[in-house]
Amino acid sequence: MLEYSEIRERKIIIYEDEPCEVMENHVARTQQRKPQNQVKLKSLLSGRTWNTVFHASDKADEAEISKKEVKFLYESKGEYWFSNPTDPKDRFKIDEKIVGDTAKFLKANENATAMVWDNDGVDQIIKVSLPIKMEFTIKDCPPSIKGSTASGGGKLATLENGVKLQVPFFIEMGDKVIVNTETGDYVERVQK
Numbered sequence: 001m002l003e004y005s006e007i008r009e010r011k012i013i014i015y016e017d018e019p020c021e022v023m024e025n026h027v028a029r030t031q032q033r034k035p036q037n038q039v040k041l042k043s044l045l046s047g048r049t050w051n052t053v054f055h056a057s058d059k060a061d062e063a064e065i066s067k068k069e070v071k072f073l074y075e076s077k078g079e080y081w082f083s084n085p086t087d088p089k090d091r092f093k094i095d096e097k098i099v100g101d102t103a104k105f106l107k108a109n110e111n112a113t114a115m116v117w118d119n120d121g122v123d124q125i126i127k128v129s130l131p132i133k134m135e136f137t138i139k140d141c142p143p144s145i146k147g148s149t150a151s152g153g154g155k156l157a158t159l160e161n162g163v164k165l166q167v168p169f170f171i172e173m174g175d176k177v178i179v180n181t182e183t184g185d186y187v188e189r190v191q192k
Helices: 096-104
Strands: 013-016 018-028 037-045 049-055 058-061 063-076 079-084 087-095 112-119 122-129 133-140 156-160 166-167 176-179 184-188
Touching: 013 133, 079 096, 087 096, 166 184
Parallel strands: none
Antiparallel strands: 013 018, 013 058, 018 037, 037 049, 063 079, 063 112, 079 087, 112 122, 133 156, 133 176, 156 166, 176 184
16 A cells, blocks of 8 residues: 555556556645645556546555566557567467557567556556667668758657657668667667
């Protein structure tokens, strides 16, 4: 059980009988009222988000979550297929709404971490997360113009998986770059 003030960002709690990730929280203490924790929750089953308030007397159950490594195989018609990294025959699909925004950075035959919720003895995958930094190849970007790098700024490039992002002017087609999978931002160029 978590006290109202322990309900913080990235915690996973059970709210209305489903696991929810705390996206934002703010403990407000006003002079005349008792403190309260204003929370934005995201359901890990349906994907919907909503705001709620926990008062000083409220408690919340922390979800029993375990993590396991999974290997992404392919995507077909909104179905994301994964396998057990140690046993390629053990294949399963994860619904598109559970994969969520992570989908745009999934790479075939790359490992990811699946969060598994113990729902009364039945294991249910509720979230897929990737390493924070991943390496991608630049598939397409405008050519560099001599002298344009002095002003700073950047240009729009397309990664091997079709995602577009801002990169510095010195990046060229075929370069390998590190991308932050949480924010979708360019981090650095991989040295050749």
